[in-house]
Amino acid sequence: MIPNAKRDLGNILLLLFLYLLQGIPLGLMAAVPMILQNRHVSYTEQAKFSFSIWPFSLKLLWAPIVDAVYSVKMGRRKTWLIPMQYLIGIFTLFLSSHVDTMLESASITLLTVVFFLLNFLAATQDIAVDGWALTMLRRENVGYASTCNSVGQTAGFFLGYVVFLALESPDFCNQYLRFEPVEVGLVTLPGFLYFWGWVFMITTTCVWFMKTELPEKDTNKESIISSYKGLWKILKLPNIQTAIIFLLTAKVN
Numbered sequence: 001m002i003p004n005a006k007r008d009l010g011n012i013l014l015l016l017f018l019y020l021l022q023g024i025p026l027g028l029m030a031a032v033p034m035i036l037q038n039r040h041v042s043y044t045e046q047a048k049f050s051f052s053i054w055p056f057s058l059k060l061l062w063a064p065i066v067d068a069v070y071s072v073k074m075g076r077r078k079t080w081l082i083p084m085q086y087l088i089g090i091f092t093l094f095l096s097s098h099v100d101t102m103l104e105s106a107s108i109t110l111l112t113v114v115f116f117l118l119n120f121l122a123a124t125q126d127i128a129v130d131g132w133a134l135t136m137l138r139r140e141n142v143g144y145a146s147t148c149n150s151v152g153q154t155a156g157f158f159l160g161y162v163v164f165l166a167l168e169s170p171d172f173c174n175q176y177l178r179f180e181p182v183e184v185g186l187v188t189l190p191g192f193l194y195f196w197g198w199v200f201m202i203t204t205t206c207v208w209f210m211k212t213e214l215p216e217k218d219t220n221k222e223s224i225i226s227s228y229k230g231l232w233k234i235l236k237l238p239n240i241q242t243a244i245i246f247l248l249t250a251k252v253n
Contacts, residue, residue, distance in 0.1 A: 008141045015136065015148040018129050021203065023156020024196050025088065025122045029053060029115055030161045035103065045108040052115035057247055059123040064227035066127045075213030077132035082208050084125040089200030091118045096193035135214055164192055
């Protein structure tokens with residue numbers, strides 16, 4: 001397996017980085033409630049923000065469309081991956097200029113809407129990357145796709161949550177990273193968003209022009225219809241409905 005993996009090393013590293021980028025918004029969404037709590041925002045308002053995580057739980061609803069609707073010229077997966085990552089970059093850059101104002105004015109509803117849309121884009125990007133992994137890697141290496149997903153997304157979440165909160169904390173930075181105490185951390189939320197916004201923009205441009213996607217067989221509209229028929233049958237099952245309600249409300253305190 002190791003010699004086979006070496007033949008796909010470039011593709012594996014690309015998948016790892018794409019999944020890492022995907023984990024950054026997820027980590028930030030976990031970090032925001034901590035910031036809100038430090039600003040003494042009520043638990044009721046914090047519960048509103050938990051709705052921003054819903055798109056990852058609901059992405060199955062639009063996954064058949066992402067899988068079947070695409071531009072042959074651009075590529076089946078890049079048709080969705082490139083626009084989604086550009087939009088994530090734009091959203092992140094937009095947030096870097098406005099997030100402090102949202103937090104200071106306690107505009108939790110607006111903050112929730114913006115992060116909901118950001119999460120929607122990340123969930124759609126996840127669908128495209130998952131599909132691309134199946135054709136990007138050689139048949140004998142397809143099993144590494146799930147490893148790239150787990151490792152990359154976890155690393156991105158760690159960067160967006162643990163690393164960000166540590167570097168944003170004046171106490172942590174003063175105790176472990178500085179010789180002279182300062183009232184602010186090494187990074188700020190706007191600065192962190194601004195940095196990763198440009199990382200998304202640059203990475204997406206490189207993937208667009210430098211990575212060739214292998215052509216796939218066409219998918220007709222009947223497959224979309226059959227996918228939604230099967231999904232509807234599953235959603236009508238009582239146990240599935242109970243599980244959906246539980247998963248969608250688990251983080252609403």
